[in-house]
Amino acid sequence: MRHLLYLSVLLAGCGARGAMGQASMFKECGPAEASCQRAAPGAPLAVGARLRPDVTVDVAGTVMPVVALASSRPDVIAIEDGVLVGKQPGMAAVLIATLGGTVIDFQHVWVAAPTAIVVERAGAGEVVGAVELVAGEQLVLTSTLIAGSQRLAGEGELDWQLEGESVSLLRDGATDRRRLIARTPGHARVVVASLGVSATVDVEVMP
């Protein structure tokens, strides 16, 4: 009987990413889903950042039930209107349960303090050194919170600052992304800061 139990426990661990193999909060990013990969939904959550999970339940014989999330340690991860909020470094179990309180699955989620911000050109990797543009050229910049060698998940409060008048920095609806438009020849500097860390990109607009 015990061998049968061990086998069934092992089988339960296959497939979905929850500990009970029946649900997940984070979808797998496809190779062409650049924005999904940038968001790193399965990565540790940044302290102070918010992440809206994408809950999926895979239970045979039923469509997805109405579920509610609960945290084992609200001082580490709080659940606010269905959004995960990183409160302090640590680990917490996030339970996926029916409204009646029956647990369908759970996942352990880590929270980490960011140690750096990396600025990237959309779809073209990290910005290293100064950026040179010609007047009228555009560049989309994205920022990613990093802890050590890992990307962090979640949207934090990002502060984008522009020094200089050679370029314009435009919002496009995402907090982690800005559109840089070269206006006139000269120098400019973009500074992005969040949660105590910052990154700088020097821009030169060529005649």
Next chain:
Amino acid sequence: MKALVIAILLCGGCGPWLYAASTPPPGAIGTLDTDDETAEISEGTALAFRCEDAGPCQHATATSDDPDIADVLPANLARLDPAVFSGMAAPATFVIVGKAPGHTRIRVRSSDGGVDLSVHVIPADPADSEER
């Protein structure tokens, strides 16, 4: 008939058994000793377990003496397991959630009998070794 008699002889009077049904995350502890009826989990960790007695326990419930230390919630595992006396049945599954360092008991009751599981929740940070 012979198998039934053997099953009754083997299982009669043993009472239900609790089995861990999930693994702990890296760096954390989440164990359940079926024979000793003890569990040890890290603060913040969740651990699923099942109640078995020659098949899934029937009409099982679980309560914690101190939900502020370790809470216990009913869970649903969507499959059928062999049950000696009733053919197949859904597993009786629960989840323990380590809330704060300390000791408590989780009392599992069912038509097949009861088990008092002694639960020890250890601090998430080893440096924080003093229990609250």
